[in-house]
Amino acid sequence: MFRFNKDFFKTLNRPNKRAWIIGAVAALAVIDLFIISANQISFTDEALAKKEITFNVPPGTPASRIPAILEKAGVEVNDFYFKLSLRITGAHKNLHAGLYQVFPDDTVSSITDRLAKGEAYLFSWRIPDGSTYWEVRKSLNAMQGIKHDSAQMTAEALLFAIGAKEQHLEGLFAPDTYNFHANVSDLTILKKAYEHQQAILTEEWTNRSADCQVKTPYEALILASIVEREVGRSEDRAIVSGIFSNRLRIKMPLQTDPSVIYGEGETFGGDIKREHLRKDTPYNTYRFVGLPPTPIGNPTRESIHAVLHPAKTDYLYFINKANGDLVPSKTLAEHNRAVRRYILNKGH
Known part of the structure; x- marks a missing residue:
């Protein structure tokens, strides 16, 4: 069996050693260029024309589907490097559903890091001061990107769904701005507004x-x-x-x-x-x-x-x-x- 000894590298003549070092540096440079290139993203003209570039990750979406979702949104990425970056950041194991934004200075790494941290874009919806319950429902029904589970509910069914003991919907929702992720049920939002009003009322x-x-x-x-x-x-x-x-x-x-x-x-x-x-x-x-x-x-x-x-x-x-x-x-x-x-x- 061949064994290395302390004099082995001394047997390499100087030209061969120099060529080995140059080759290693060149290989690293090629790898760096690949990473830099693969880390870049590009946008279609249609996507660039939009005020906001977003992509939706529905609950249960496998991480391997993200490049295709991005492509549909007009964002082109290196499929292999994107999936590799998902594994490096850990997003492939704990992918957070939601609506995500993409910015012109983003890279594959910044997008996968955002996915791993669950930094989804938050919708904002406000209940105006003094608004009626029918105005609240009409406004919420017009919101895009959420599940409209309450749209066809009767007032009685909605009261039950949010856990209200009152017999009428009026006055039960605290005027405020509510932030939430895409795909959330409108019942979740209304329940939050109801519980907020109950907390205020109890304290006061x-x-x-x-x-x-x-x-x-x-x-x-x-x-x-x-x-x-x-x-x-x-x-x-x-x-x-x-x-x-x-x-x-x-x-x-x-x-x-x-x-x-x-x-x-x-x-x-x-x-x-x-x-x-x-x-x-x-x-x-x-x-x-x-x-x-x-x-x-x-x-x-x-x-x-x-x-x-x-x-x-x-x-x-x-x-x-x-x-x-x-x-x-x-x-x-x-x-x-x-x-x-x-x-x-x-x-x-």
Whole structure:
């Protein structure tokens, strides 16, 4: 058997040793050039014309399918090197589903690293302050890239699906911006919004003032939804809450137009008229004393807080000027003067 000894390399003559070194360096250079070249990506003209280049990885997608998915999106990669990079980063074992973005300065390595870390593109969806549940559902149904599992559900089925104990969907979703990955079920999003509102309500109810007039957290949600719709400026929430609390305390009708309008349903698109004020509906707060049966929209934390910490005031009436300024009044005579001056523009 041939054995190396310490004098073996000494037997190599200098020219052969130099050629061996040069060959090794050349081989490494070729490998480096291959890696640099294989690590590059390119885009089709159609892909470059888009504002955003994205590719979707559905749940259960094998890592070997990613190059084909990229190609369909207009991104060309070296198939062999991409799959090798997936193994190096570990993405082949733990591929995260979602919608991913590709940028002009990306490489195969940066894309596979993003896949391995699950850095998927997040969708953003906002529930506007005071929006109704039908506006929330309409907005969510229009979102692309998610599963619309709730689209054909009845209100009763949806309440059950999100784990709500309430009998009505209104007011149950916290106004906020929600971020989520592609392919998520809209039920997951709605459940998150519901649980967020419940957490807010629980915290605010626990720390409520002794002066609040509502008897239950759900009553707080109802009154907060009215305050949400009635204020022209955020800083007026507490005083408007104080006015409504005063009315509840002395058993005076709330007489709030937004509640009447809500009672007309989602198809109502006109101005409120006397005929609406005469209708005998559960939401006509001109015809009965107390709160309507449900919220009339989704209130913010600020409105919930205001209802549970109403301002101490002698005011019973208020209007909002065109610029949003609040004009409170203690008596009906003062209120009528404010209406004539700021609403009817008839001066003093």
